[in-house]
Amino acid sequence: MLGYEFMQRAFWAGGLIGVIGPVLGVFLMLRRQVLMADTLSHVSLAGVALGSFLKLNPALSGFAMAIVGALVIEQLRRVYRTYTEVPVAIIMTSGLALSVVLMSLNPNLSKSFSSYLFGSIVAVSDTQLRLIAVVAAVGIIFFVGLRRPLYNFAFDEETAAVSGMRVSLLSFLFAVFTGMMVAAAMPVVGVLLVSALIVLPASIALRMATGFLAAMGIAVVVGLSGVFSGLAASYYLNTPPGGTIALILLGFLIMAVIFQKLLRLQNRRLIQKINRNRSHKNYEEI
Amino acid sequence: MLLSSMRDVMFGYGDQAVVENLSLDIHSGQFVGISGPNGAAKSTLLKLMLGLIKPWSGSNVFKRVLEDGSRISVGYVPQQVASFNAGFPSKVIELVRSGRYGRLGLFKRFTSADHEIVERSLKEVGMWEYRHRRIGELSGGQKQRICVARALAQEPQVLILDEPTTGMDVASRTDLYRLLNDYVKYKGNTVIMVTHSLDEIGPYLDQVVRLERKGNEGWRCSVTNSCSARFGQEA
Numbered sequence: 001m002l003g004y005e006f007m008q009r010a011f012w013a014g015g016l017i018g019v020i021g022p023v024l025g026v027f028l029m030l031r032r033q034v035l036m037a038d039t040l041s042h043v044s045l046a047g048v049a050l051g052s053f054l055k056l057n058p059a060l061s062g063f064a065m066a067i068v069g070a071l072v073i074e075q076l077r078r079v080y081r082t083y084t085e086v087p088v089a090i091i092m093t094s095g096l097a098l099s100v101v102l103m104s105l106n107p108n109l110s111k112s113f114s115s116y117l118f119g120s121i122v123a124v125s126d127t128q129l130r131l132i133a134v135v136a137a138v139g140i141i142f143f144v145g146l147r148r149p150l151y152n153f154a155f156d157e158e159t160a161a162v163s164g165m166r167v168s169l170l171s172f173l174f175a176v177f178t179g180m181m182v183a184a185a186m187p188v189v190g191v192l193l194v195s196a197l198i199v200l201p202a203s204i205a206l207r208m209a210t211g212f213l214a215a216m217g218i219a220v221v222v223g224l225s226g227v228f229s230g231l232a233a234s235y236y237l238n239t240p241p242g243g244t245i246a247l248i249l250l251g252f253l254i255m256a257v258i259f260q261k262l263l264r265l266q267n268r269r270l271i272q273k274i275n276r277n278r279s280h281k282n283y284e285e286i
Numbered sequence: 287m288l289l290s291s292m293r294d295v296m297f298g299y300g301d302q303a304v305v306e307n308l309s310l311d312i313h314s315g316q317f318v319g320i321s322g323p324n325g326a327a328k329s330t331l332l333k334l335m336l337g338l339i340k341p342w343s344g345s346n347v348f349k350r351v352l353e354d355g356s357r358i359s360v361g362y363v364p365q366q367v368a369s370f371n372a373g374f375p376s377k378v379i380e381l382v383r384s385g386r387y388g389r390l391g392l393f394k395r396f397t398s399a400d401h402e403i404v405e406r407s408l409k410e411v412g413m414w415e416y417r418h419r420r421i422g423e424l425s426g427g428q429k430q431r432i433c434v435a436r437a438l439a440q441e442p443q444v445l446i447l448d449e450p451t452t453g454m455d456v457a458s459r460t461d462l463y464r465l466l467n468d469y470v471k472y473k474g475n476t477v478i479m480v481t482h483s484l485d486e487i488g489p490y491l492d493q494v495v496r497l498e499r500k501g502n503e504g505w506r507c508s509v510t511n512s513c514s515a516r517f518g519q520e521a
Binding site for chain 2: 026030145146148149151152154155156158159161162163164165205206207209210211212214215
């Protein structure tokens with residue numbers, strides 16, 4: 001499998017996304033913006049369609065459009081403070097509508113768009129791999145370098161702002177990076193499932209982790225495991241990689257929930273046993 | 287030093303004004319209590335003061351820089367911050383350590399002095415034993431206490447708290463009042479606190495800001511510069 005160049009590219013791309021995507025997902029979940037990734041993938045698709053229509057590089061136009069979409073959502077979030085899901089809905093439908101219209105104007109492109117919708121291993125071109133590598137490098141610098149402000153920012157924006165942090169600037173950078181990440185991940189997992197790769201590992205991590213760093217670590221391990229096993233399964237079963245990765249991650253989530261429930265049950269039984277022994281001992285002493 | 291100065295401030299939500307013609311001065315080195323019934327815009331007043339929201343009209347100046355050019359460190363514990371996302375993946379000690387981040391910047395390492403400050407802050411609010419617990423597992427009162435500890439770890443010159451005693455028992459409340467009083471009286475810092483328990487905290491306060499409704503005239507702000515003996519007198 002790894003003898004093929006396109007598979008090597010897919011594993012490199014998936015590995016890089018599998019590290020950064022889940023970390024981004026943890027922050028998106030904590031900021032209650034889980035649908036942001038889904039929305040931006042639709043916006044990015046509109047960018048790809050626009051690029052094709054205007055004879056530009058579709059990967060780059062999709063990338064640029066996702067960043068613009070993220071910034072517009074961030075701006076609208078300030079307008080709709082009480083209903084923060086409203087901007088997401090507005091931009092998602094706008095992105096999808098624009099994609100559909102642009103695609104209908106150029107019907108020859110429809111076939112290649114299915115690879116964007118559902119992800120395709122062969123869709124990862126050299127340009128896209130380079131873009132993903134750049135995004136991953138930016139992501140590592142962003143999340144490692146700004147880990148302290150990002151923690152305070154995710155915990156509570158108001159206290160962060162009062163303590164002197166430049167919350168607006170960080171929000172802006174966060175939105176830009178989210179757009180970049182979504183656009184980069186799209187060719188591998190597809191428009192419809194890009195948020196699965198970002199959100200599912202994060203939701204497992206938030207269930208299991210005891211601390212903040214642990215949450216990041218678990219999210220990355222789950223993300224990488226899901227991507228690598230999903231890509232391999234997709235190759236052997238000839239299934240779309242996005243769907244395969246998402247199903248595997250979903251399986252991980254179900255296993256995590258069951259494991260946690262069993263662990264709690266075991267702990268409860270242990271406590272009951274200790275209490276029983278204690279009361280038995282007290283009874284014997286009396 | 288004049289820390290906060292508001293002149294004829296007006297602010298509201300939608301088209302409904304909740305603060306009208308508010309003028310208020312707060313000086314540094316004082317323990318200031320802000321009181322009033324529910325809906326009296328106490329939290330809004332704090333947010334206006336801190337510049338988190340902008341007034342419709344009037345002027346608002348909150349001093350952030352001293353004469354020597356150094357920044358005034360401000361710690362803030364908002365109302366209901368303790369109801370933060372129960373799933374926030376953090377241990378108590380991690381959260382309180384984050385109070386030091388502003389002073390340490392992006393890359394400076396924690397020194398033993400920083401660790402001591404974190405430990406002292408947690409001990410001051412009686413939460414040191416809980417330092418390895420996940421914050422989501424704590425009760426409402428305990429969450430409030432770690433949020434206060436986080437603000438204290440910041441070592442702010444100005445500490446602003448919005449009903450920090452919500453969910454705390456009487457003993458914890460009394461301990462907190464004494465702690466804040468020492469923070470003002472012995473360390474020369476400023477504490478501004480929204481509270482419903484003027485009867486409990488009254489003896490410690492230097493200034494009381496009361497927000498009250500005056501018939502159909504809307505909300506009125508009256509300021510009582512009081513010591514414990516004068517507390518309760520009209521402005």
